Amino acid sequence: xxxxxxxxxxxxxxxxxxxxxxxxxxxxxxxxxxxxxxxxxxxxxxxxxxxxxxxxxxxxxxxxxxxxxxxxxxxxxxxxxxxxxxxxxxxxxxxxxxxxxxxxxxxxxxxxxxxxxxxxxxxxxxxxxxxxxxxxxxxxxxxxxxxxxxxxxxxxxxxxxxxxxxxxxxxxxxxxxxxxxxxxxxxxxxxxxxxxxxxxxxxxxxxxxxxxxxxxxxxxxxxxxxxxxxxxxxxxxxxxxxxxxxxxxxxxxxxxxxxxxxxxxxxxxxxxxxxxxxxxxxxxxxxxxxxxxxxxxxxxxxxxxxxxxxxxxxxxxxxxxxxxxxxxxxxxxxxxxxxxxxxxxxxxxxxxxxxxxxxxxxxxxxxxxxxxxxxxxxxxxxxxxxxxxxxxxxxxxxxxxxxxxxxx
Amino acid sequence: xxxxxxxxxxxxxxxxxxxxxxxxxxxxxxxxxxxxxxxxxxxxxxxxxxxxxxxxxxxxxxxxxxxxxxxxxxxxxxxxxxxxxxxxxxxxxxxxxxxxxxxxxxxxxxxxxxxxxxxxxxxxxxxxxxxxxxxxxxxxxxxxxxxxxxxxxxxxxxxxxxxxxxxxxxxxxxxxxxxxxxxxxxxxxxxxxxxxxxxxxxxxxxxxxxxxxxxxxxxxxxxxxxxxxxxxxxxxxxxxxxxxxxxxxxx
Numbered sequence: 001x002x003x004x005x006x007x008x009x010x011x012x013x014x015x016x017x018x019x020x021x022x023x024x025x026x027x028x029x030x031x032x033x034x035x036x037x038x039x040x041x042x043x044x045x046x047x048x049x050x051x052x053x054x055x056x057x058x059x060x061x062x063x064x065x066x067x068x069x070x071x072x073x074x075x076x077x078x079x080x081x082x083x084x085x086x087x088x089x090x091x092x093x094x095x096x097x098x099x100x101x102x103x104x105x106x107x108x109x110x111x112x113x114x115x116x117x118x119x120x121x122x123x124x125x126x127x128x129x130x131x132x133x134x135x136x137x138x139x140x141x142x143x144x145x146x147x148x149x150x151x152x153x154x155x156x157x158x159x160x161x162x163x164x165x166x167x168x169x170x171x172x173x174x175x176x177x178x179x180x181x182x183x184x185x186x187x188x189x190x191x192x193x194x195x196x197x198x199x200x201x202x203x204x205x206x207x208x209x210x211x212x213x214x215x216x217x218x219x220x221x222x223x224x225x226x227x228x229x230x231x232x233x234x235x236x237x238x239x240x241x242x243x244x245x246x247x248x249x250x251x252x253x254x255x256x257x258x259x260x261x262x263x264x265x266x267x268x269x270x271x272x273x274x275x276x277x278x279x280x281x282x283x284x285x286x287x288x289x290x291x292x293x294x295x296x297x298x299x300x301x302x303x304x305x306x307x308x309x310x311x312x313x314x315x316x317x318x319x320x321x322x323x324x325x326x327x328x329x330x331x332x333x334x335x336x337x338x339x340x341x342x343x344x345x346x347x348x349x350x351x352x353x354x355x356x357x358x359x360x361x362x363x364x365x366x367x368x369x370x371x372x373x374x375x376x377x378x379x380x381x382x383x384x385x386x387x388x389x390x391x392x393x394x395x396x397x398x399x400x401x402x403x404x405x406x407x408x
Numbered sequence: 409x410x411x412x413x414x415x416x417x418x419x420x421x422x423x424x425x426x427x428x429x430x431x432x433x434x435x436x437x438x439x440x441x442x443x444x445x446x447x448x449x450x451x452x453x454x455x456x457x458x459x460x461x462x463x464x465x466x467x468x469x470x471x472x473x474x475x476x477x478x479x480x481x482x483x484x485x486x487x488x489x490x491x492x493x494x495x496x497x498x499x500x501x502x503x504x505x506x507x508x509x510x511x512x513x514x515x516x517x518x519x520x521x522x523x524x525x526x527x528x529x530x531x532x533x534x535x536x537x538x539x540x541x542x543x544x545x546x547x548x549x550x551x552x553x554x555x556x557x558x559x560x561x562x563x564x565x566x567x568x569x570x571x572x573x574x575x576x577x578x579x580x581x582x583x584x585x586x587x588x589x590x591x592x593x594x595x596x597x598x599x600x601x602x603x604x605x606x607x608x609x610x611x612x613x614x615x616x617x618x619x620x621x622x623x624x625x626x627x628x629x630x631x632x633x634x635x636x637x638x639x640x641x642x643x644x645x646x647x648x649x650x651x652x653x654x655x656x657x658x659x
Contacts, residue, residue, distance in 0.1 A: 050483060050605040053444075058599060088602030101602045111602075 059118025067119040070232035091133040091142030099142035105329035109274040116278025120382035125233040127271035146191035151181040162204040168197040177240040187236035188221040209257035218243030229381030273350035280354035283361035321350040348396035351386040411466030417449040419481040448530025450597040451590040457489035487600030493610040505624035512544035517618035531589040542589035552582035
């Protein structure tokens with residue numbers, strides 16, 4: 001972070017000698033400064049602005065200073081996430097009667113966008129945990145006493161999720177599970193696994209949803225995957241070998257699993273898109289700061305019209321993405337008929353555009369952008385996967401075109 | 409003793425913002441600029457909430473003087489654990505000229521009205537750096553003051569305050585009711601929590617209701633940026649250094 005600070009603006013504190021221990025003075029936290037066109041607080045209620053402020057503060061103080069270390073050392077920051085949970089970030093849209101914070105999808109999007117400016121990978125895991133907490137509503141998940149993982153993808157079924165092969169055979173009052181899941185975020189380090197498995201015939205209607213606790217005999221894990229980004233979360237295969245799970249651990253009825261999974265994913269898509277928004281917001285700030293400081297050809301890069309225009313385009317795409325994501329959140333909250341399509345559109349648009357924004361910001365940094373001392377490359381690496389998971393952007397197009405072309 | 413603590417919180421330009429002087433040199437640009445709670449006020453709120461958690465006091469009331477936006481600052485204090493808020497409405501020209509003397513009169517009136525046992529303020533605001541409000545309020549109320557507090561403990565109906573002074577640390581014991589001003593090392597403020605943010609109990613009051621006259625006795629003539637830092641000069645020997653210092657009139 002020191003290098004980003006060298007380019008960042010010098011923090012002004014009037015003439016007082018105020019120095020708070022927990023603030024890092026190497027850079028201006030993203031989101032502070034003169035209200036500009038990309039300020040994510042525009043259009044929010046006073047209460048939402050407060051939530052956003054807490055999330056930005058948490059991101060700047062507890063996450064951003066550690067983001068590079070978590071990435072390089074592949075640390076799963078359990079303590080930091082529990083601190084976040086204490087502030088209410090563990091079950092943001094879970095009802096208060098089961099320990100959640102009871103906020104709306106839009107509030108959630110605003111919060112994840114702000115947290116993401118501190119560390120995309122960790123925020124993305126927190127959002128997956130939130131999705132599981134929403135699905136389960138119990139198990140001490142909101143306080144992050146226990147952590148959760150969502151297990152749908154298999155080595156043989158990614159986009160074609162309904163073709164999953166993990167079986168769950170009913171034997172008395174237990175299901176016996178056999179099969180394996182791939183690419184599970186948090187796998188091996190989390191305590192609770194929400195597993196989609198086949199209890200019935202082929203296709204989506206034969207799928208049920210079971211909750212399995214770590215330590216259950218027959219629940220094993222593969223090796224920790226080495227990834228390009230998202231390194232603060234471990235990713236492992238989850239292997240089920242004659243794993244016995246009580247029938248009482250089933251969420252919903254038999255055959256409802258796919259439905260539950262897809263419902264979870266609608267919110268999950270908004271959350272992931274929100275994480276992309278946060279990364280893009282941070283990168284626009286970083287690029288802007290760099291342009292104001294770096295000099296070539298006798299003047300600062302900010303005087304170069306091409307770069308000015310590019311920054312303008314980045315800002316425009318960021319705000320457009322943000323509006324679409326927030327609209328999708330509002331639609332989901334209100335159970336609107338266009339909610340599913342909007343969530344897909346938002347995920348598709350925001351993840352693609354925000355990746356381009358971060359990539360462009362890296363380019364604007366020149367050679368420095370490629371160094372790991374600078375945060376911009378971590379944002380690029382971390383959000384690249386958002387175009388793939390929670391439903392690839394190609395699958396998003398499938399969902400949207402199906403909505404357009406189906407005769408009603 | 410009512411067990412009530414009043415905490416004054418001020419809405420100032422955020423510490424991380426680059427300050428710009430208005431083109432007409434009449435002040436500093438505040439429109440569209442990010443504001444937040446004065447960092448020393450955050451420390452004051454934290455101390456009050458801590459005292460309540462230790463059961464030394466019963467109620468924390470956050471007070472701010474200013475336009476509608478001052479309510480944001482009060483809400484942050486509520487989110488940190490204050491029980492209720494009071495917004496003293498001061499707008500427009502009156503707000504531009506509102507200084508420590510006027511604010512101390514308002515706080516003194518409120519402290520009497522609310523029957524406060526303690527008034528905790530930040531030692532100074534990071535916009536004007538006056539470091540006067542706490543002291544003036546104590547004088548108006550004729551209450552003892554424990555300023556630049558880096559440690560506060562209640563012992564019966566007295567307060568032990570460790571003060572940070574130029575010479576080091578000074579420990580004093582004062583009677584209540586009293587005024588304290590928070591210094592940097594008093595505590596580390598907590599984050600607001602999402603559930604707390606949803607609390608909203610802010611009462612509104614006008615200075616006239618408290619019988620306070622807020623006309624200013626000061627007029628700001630001009631605001632300028634600090635002069636640009638000039639390059640330094642390298643000297644070879646200590647004698648050269650002393651000569652240069654004498655030349656510039658520094659010694």
